Amino acid sequence: MGTKAREVRSEAAPRPVGPYSQAVVSRGFIFASGQVPLDPTTNTLVPGEIEVQTDRVIANLRAVLEAAGSSLDRVVRTTVYLADLGLFARMNEVYGRHFRTDPKPARSTIQAARLPLGAAIEIDAIATLDE
Numbered sequence: 001m002g003t004k005a006r007e008v009r010s011e012a013a014p015r016p017v018g019p020y021s022q023a024v025v026s027r028g029f030i031f032a033s034g035q036v037p038l039d040p041t042t043n044t045l046v047p048g049e050i051e052v053q054t055d056r057v058i059a060n061l062r063a064v065l066e067a068a069g070s071s072l073d074r075v076v077r078t079t080v081y082l083a084d085l086g087l088f089a090r091m092n093e094v095y096g097r098h099f100r101t102d103p104k105p106a107r108s109t110i111q112a113a114r115l116p117l118g119a120a121i122e123i124d125a126i127a128t129l130d131e
Contacts, residue, residue, distance in 0.1 A: 004026075005024045005025065005026040006024065006025045006026070007021045007022075007023075007024060008021065008022055008023035008024065008025060008030065008032075008064060008067050008068040009021075009022055009067065010022060010063045010064050010066070010067035011040070012040055012063035012066075012067070013035065013040050013060045013061075013063040013064045013067075014035070014036075014038035014039070014040045014043050014060060015040075015043055016033070017038075017043075017116060017117065020033050021033060022064045022067075023064045023065070023067075023068055025068050025069075025129070028128060028129050029126055029127065029128055029129070030064075030065060030068040030069075030070050030074075030125075030126065030127045030128070030129065031126055032061055032064050032065060032068075032124055032125040032126070032127065033064075033124060034079075034081065034116075034122040034123060034124040035057045035060040035061050035064070035122065035123055035124070036057065036115060036116050036117060036119035036121070036122045037052070037053035037054075037056035037057050037060075037119055037120070037121060038056070038060065038117070039056070040060065040063070045117055045118065045119060049090070050082075050087040050090050050091050050094075050120055050121060051090055051091075051093075051094050053119065053120050053121050054090075054091050054094040054095060054121055055094055055098075057121055057122065057123050058072070058094075058095070058098045058123065061123060061125055062098075065125070065127050068127075068129070069129050070127045070128065070129055071127075072098055072099060072101075072127075073101040074127040074128045074129070075099065075105045075125050075126070075127045076105055076106065076126055076127060076128060077105055077106045077107070077125065077126040078099075078105050078106075078107045078108075078123055078124065078125045078126075079107070079108050079109075079110065079123065079124050079125075080095070080107060080108070080109040080110070080121065080122075080123050081109075081110050081111075081112040081115055081121065081122040081123070082109065082110070082111055082112065082120065082121055083111070083112060083114070083115050083119070083120045083121070084111065084120065085109075085111040087120065087121075088109060091121060105125070
C-alpha cells in the first residue's frame with residue numbers, strides 16, 4: 001500500500017458535477033464521493049419516490065466501489081443525507097436490502113436543507129480494498 005492517492009473513475013456511475021473525483025483510493029481505503037440519484041447514461045435525476053432514488057444512489061456507489069477493486073460488502077462507513085428526514089424509514093428499508101453483510105457499516109443520517117440538483121438523497125461511503 002503506497003501513500004500516493006489514486007483517482008477512481010467508472011463509466012457505470014454518473015460523471016462528477018463539479019471539481020471532484022468519484023472516489024479516491026489511499027492506504028487501502030476507498031473514499032467514495034457522495035452519489036445522488038443520477039442515471040449514469042443521461043446524467044439526469046431518476047424520477048420516482050425515495051425507494052427508486054435510494055436504489056439508484058446505491059447502484060452508483062456499487063459501480064464506483066467495483067471500479068476501485070472493492071464492493072458494497074467492504075463498506076465500513078456511510079453518511080446518508082436526506083432532504084426530508086420523514087423519508088428515513090422508507091430509505092432505510094431499501095438501504096438494508098443492499099447492506100446485508102455483518103458487520104453493517106457505521107452510518108450517520110443527516111437532514112440537509114438542499115442537496116445537489118434537487119435530489120432527495122445523497123450517500124457517500126468509505127470502503128476497504130478487497131483482500
